[in-house]
Amino acid sequence: MSNLPGMAYRCRNDRLWTVEFASQGAMELTGYQPEDLVGNRKISYASLIHRDDRERVWNEIQSCIRNKRPYQLTYRIITAQLREKWVWEQGRGVFTPQGELLALEGFIIDITERRRCEERYRSVFESAPFGIFHSTLKGKLIDVNTAFARIMGYSSPKELISTVNKSSVAECLYVDPELRPKFIAEVLSSGKWRQFENQYRRKDGKIVDGFLRFRAIPKTGNGAELEGFFEDITERKRAEEALRESEERYRSMFENAPFGICRTTVRGKMIDANATFARLLGYSSPEEVLARVNKLGTAEAIYVNPEERPGFIAKVVARKGGWHQFEHLFRRKDGSIVTGSVRFRALPKHSISGAEIEGFFEDVTEKKKAEQELHLYQEKLRVLSAQLAFVEEKERQRLANNIHDYIGQSLACAMLKLGALEKEVALTSEVKDILQEVRAQVEQGIQYARTITFELSPSILYKLGFEAVVEWLADRMQELHGISYQIKSDRNLKIPDNETRVILFRAVRELLMNIVKHSKAQNVFIAMRKKNGSLEISIKDDGTGFDIARSSQKTEGYGLLSVREQMAYIGGSMSIESTGGKGTSVKIVSPLEGAGSKKKKTAHSPASTNS
Known part of the structure; x- marks a missing residue:
């Protein structure tokens, strides 16, 4: 019995489960020697039972004894080393022939590991x-x-x-x-x-x-x-069915797409192509283009510059599944050249041939021609816009001169005649009053003529220079609209080119009018300085500002568009910075030497003729 695992026992049926006999397995099971348990010498077996299980153990065993049945139960004990163990006990009551209970005999084994396995299994089972x-x-x-x-x-x-x-x-x-x-x-x-x-x-x-x-x-x-x-x-x-339907739809789209679709290996073998791809490159069928490409290689068969394909592929592979778009020249079957817009991506590796490339091909030859023509038209329009501005300024100057030379001089002569009339002729008081009214009207006409002349074409733009006309413009805006202006300028900002001077004046005037119309500003700061051979004009306001990101999605207003185009015409630029509630800053830059404008002038530019 000493070689059996677990503990054989004989005990009394009392609340302490007083042990009368315990086998040598008691030491391994409980941590106590058998003699420590017998007669409760050091500790009773009931004290070893976990306190949460004691009442259940008592009740289950008593029920079996009353029915004279064997009992089997599991419960926890606390060992001498204070370790918790799960045990399985099987026993029965020992009765006299008269049915009197003498003792309990049974066997107790350690099932802690089995219990843990069961708990792990149950945890996996449930979760x-x-x-x-x-x-x-x-x-x-x-x-x-x-x-x-x-x-x-x-x-x-x-x-x-x-x-x-x-x-x-x-x-x-x-x-x-x-x-x-x-x-x-x-x-x-x-x-x-x-x-x-x-x-x-x-x-x-x-x-x-x-x-x-x-x-x-x-x-x-x-x-x-x-x-x-x-x-x-x-x-x-459902996903499998959807995938099957998707594959059918993809094949239908692949075959009937209005643009070319192809699939190749990284090394240049063509795996698949649709009918549109073959047609765009002048082949009668996908089979024909596949046969030719796989005989020569993709680069040699259809690229005008085959050496560029590895660079394109390297960029595609580096994107790791991301799309890469480029334009390139391709050779058709008949040798003619087309411009193609290609959009590629690399597919995951799934075969010994390595990664594969799939992409879309569109013939943009006509589109590129149209873009070039549009660019030429835009360039012509930019030149015409600047020329129109200069011609307009010339016409303004002519009108201003005419008003000054004819209307202004005539009114001045009328004033002299009225003065002579008052001195040389004896007049009644009634006539004198009439003459004074006429004199006042003529003086007002002279003032209006001077104002119109100046606003049509400020003479100081040509006589005193660009800085002076900007100061006059700021004073005029402050007088009319109540906005405070501060101007900071480098000395001797000489602009040798009349055309450039006129375009810059009109640009500054347009930007200041924009502030009046839209910004609700109280203060405007204008800075003019030389920088790297250019004139840099910065105009900042403390107005409402705006969201440039949102505004950039809309079409730019005609005034700003005109300023931008005219600055480009003279080789300059315009940039805008703004934040909602924090004002706006506009910077225009123009070459001081006029080199940019000379490059863009046509033979019929008004600047090259005398008016």
Whole structure:
């Protein structure tokens, strides 16, 4: 008995479970020598039982004794080393012929490791994301986990087991109950795990596609049993069907797309191409273009500059699945050249040939021609816009001179005549009053003529220079609109080119008018300085500002567009910085030497003629 695992015992039926005999296994099981337990010499066995289990152990054993039945139970003990162990105990009462209880005899073994394994299994069983079941051959459920109940639409394993066991697994869960006996026959004949896909009915009547994998386990008292796993594959089946339909749609789109589609290896072998791709390159069919390309290689067959393809492919591969777009010249079957817009991406490696490239091809030859023509038209328009501005300024200057030379001089002569009339002729008081009214009207006309002359073409722009006219413009704006202006300027900002001077003046005037119209500013700061051979003019306001990112999505207003085009015409630029609620800053830059404008002038530029 000393060689057996566990502890054999004989004890009294009292609350201390007073031990009368304990085998040598007591030491390994409890940490106490057998003699320490006998007669409760050091400790009673009842003291070793976990306090949460003591009452249950007492009640279960007493129930078996009353019915004179053997008992089996599991519970926890605390060893001498204060370790918690799970034990399994089996015993029975020893009775006299008269039925009097003499003692209890039994055997106790350590099942801690087995208990831990059971707990781990139960944890896996309960937390598994797929269904797990245990059933009889005849279709009664023995156990299921929570996932299986949830998949079948039941609130708990208990509800599922109760519902199914009123009939059978086949009748309750199978859409076609006749299939279950066939599945079981195949499992029993193979003796191995078998798997099936089938349709099952949920509690709410909905149908799910299930993947079932199960086997037969050794016979128990109730006959052979089954255990297995169940997975809801409804979404997977739908996805597979959607994928099949998608593949069909893709093939249809591939074949009928209005643009070229091709697929190649990194090394240049063509795997597939659609009819449009073949047609764009002058071939009668995809098969013909594939045959030629795979004979010569993609680069040699269709690239005008074959040496550039490796660079394109390297960029595509570096993007790791991202799309890369470029334009290149391609050679058609008949030798003619077309401009193609190509959009490529690298596909994951899935064969010994390595990564593959798929892409779209569009013939943009006509589009490129149209873009070039449009660019030329835009350039001409930019030149014409600047020329128009200069011609307009010339016409303004002519009108201003005419008003000054004719209307202004005539009014001045009228004033002199009126003065002479007052001195040389004896006039009545009534006539004098009339003459004074006429004199006042003429003076007002002279003032209006001077104002119109100045606003049409400020003479100081040509006489005193650009800085002076900007100061006059700022004073005029402050007088008319109540906005305060501060000007900071480098000395001697000489602009030798009249055309450039006029364009800059008109640009500054347009920007200041924009502030008046839109900014609600109180203060404006104007800075003019020389920088790297250019004139840099910065105009900042403390107005409402605006969101440039949002504004850039809209078409630029005509005034700003005109300023931008005219600055480009003279080789300059315009930039804008603004934030909502924090004002706006505009910077215009123009070459001081006029080199930019000379490059862009045409032979008929007004600046090259005398007016």
